[in-house]
Amino acid sequence: MDIRPAVPEDAEAVSALRRATFSYLVMSAATARYMIAVQPPAARVLALVAVADGEIVGWGSAGLNTWTSEAGQAGVTIYVHPEHRGQGIGGALAQRLHEHLGGIGAVRARTFATAEGVEFAKKFGYDGTRQMHYAGVDPRELPERPAQAEGIELVTMDQLDPRQAYAADAVASLDEPGDSPTDAVDYDDWLEEIWHAPGLDKALSVAAMAGDEVAAFAAIETDGDRAWSAMTGSIPAYRGRGLAKLAKWEALRRCADAGIVGAFTSNDDENGPMLAVNNWLGYRRVATQTGLLRKF
Ligand SMILES: CC(C)(COP(=O)(O)OP(=O)(O)OC[C@H]1O[C@@H](n2cnc3c(N)ncnc32)[C@H](O)[C@@H]1OP(=O)(O)O)[C@@H](O)C(=O)NCCC(=O)NCCS
Structure with missing residues (x-):
């Protein structure tokens, strides 16, 4: 397993991975390509993919929220294909992303987790109970x-x-x-x-x-x-x-x-x-x- 920065050419695979992980989320390959290629410089986004046997099986991104007046508010997104869990991929992504956030002035990071992801997030120091409903x-x-x-x-x-x-x-x-x-x-x-x-x-x-x-x-x-x-x-x-x-x-x-x-x-x-x-x-x-x- 290799973790490397995401490039626009990963878009098709990232869109498919997202769909396989969250059946209710919608992100076309074109949107994924744009998300990887176009980010405001002030957000200092790091976007990573985890690759196993030549296949993209994990995504991780973190950056600053540039749309709020509060300084240092960051967001973290991590997901791993259901068939590749329990092998340390999410943890490796989290470590890289948190190191990055520590170096760019993040004061607080927000993430969203499915029921099985909550315990994982807590291990990395996250806490909270805000509920986001998908319909x-x-x-x-x-x-x-x-x-x-x-x-x-x-x-x-x-x-x-x-x-x-x-x-x-x-x-x-x-x-x-x-x-x-x-x-x-x-x-x-x-x-x-x-x-x-x-x-x-x-x-x-x-x-x-x-x-x-x-x-x-x-x-x-x-x-x-x-x-x-x-x-x-x-x-x-x-x-x-x-x-x-x-x-x-x-x-x-x-x-x-x-x-x-x-x-x-x-x-x-x-x-x-x-x-x-x-x-x-x-x-x-x-x-x-x-x-x-x-x-x-
Ligand atoms: C959510 C929002 C778009 C609603 O706009 P709106 O033009 O007032 O909506 P409508 O008048 O068409 O309908 C509002 C409904 O909410 C209900 N409502 C209003 N306040 C409510 C409250 N505090 N709790 C529950 N229902 C409430 C109204 O009764 C109405 O439902 P009803 O017609 O069945 O009685 C508007 O409040 C808004 O712009 N909020 C900020 C942006 C936002 O949060 N957008 C959604 C992001 S996910």
Whole structure:
């Protein structure tokens, strides 16, 4: 077994490994390639692959969260193919990643673990009980369309100026539950990481417009016949009017028309409004992961 830095040519294998490990996560090879090749320099990301018999069997990445005003907040992701567990691959990845984080000024790292991964994370000094729920729906089986809201027009996001989408995303993200506030989103970084990312399908993503302003939106990423909700948000002045339901319903209907048969999402257990929207849309829970933190 060899651990080496990930390169863009690993994208197909990384996407397949992720799918084999988490059936409910959606990341196309193009998205994996972009994730490996394009990272903001300030994040100081280290991305590693574990290779056994010429095959990529493990992924590990760590870097700083550049979208929060809190200094030194880091994220760690590790996963190993189910058939290659118990051989020290995850531990070797964790050691390399923690050494890296120690050298770039990390103060605290966050990771998410499946039930079997929690004990592993605790061995490396992580602790916590934050719950992240994963859920899926067949977009061909939606409830009845909600009534159109007065004065609101639905458009696909390919019709937007990116500044309009950024304004809504940045404001809505402030209220997403998490360990660190998402309160320092630089426009140019957002353009590169979100707007120009190959997975974002702007023709399936929908914005509910109040005049020129995005009042609510549902952003969709795709991989073949599966979709991932990249973000749903409403700006505070327009909350509680059914606009997130309307925008996401329309986006999912478009997904169904485009041949998508499974749409997936993740929600923090504390996100009552988003869980209510998704429950109404018919999402069923498929997994829960635990969010844990480690100090440096
Ligand atoms: C989640 C969010 C998109 C909802 O937007 P919205 O336009 O207010 O949503 P809607 O009006 O369509 O529906 C809101 C639903 O949440 C329910 N709700 C509101 N507050 C709630 C709470 N504290 N607990 C449980 N349900 C709640 C409402 O009753 C409504 O459901 P109902 O129509 O079945 O009664 C918005 O709050 C937001 O932008 N939050 C910050 C960003 C975020 O967390 N996005 C999701 C990331 S996973």
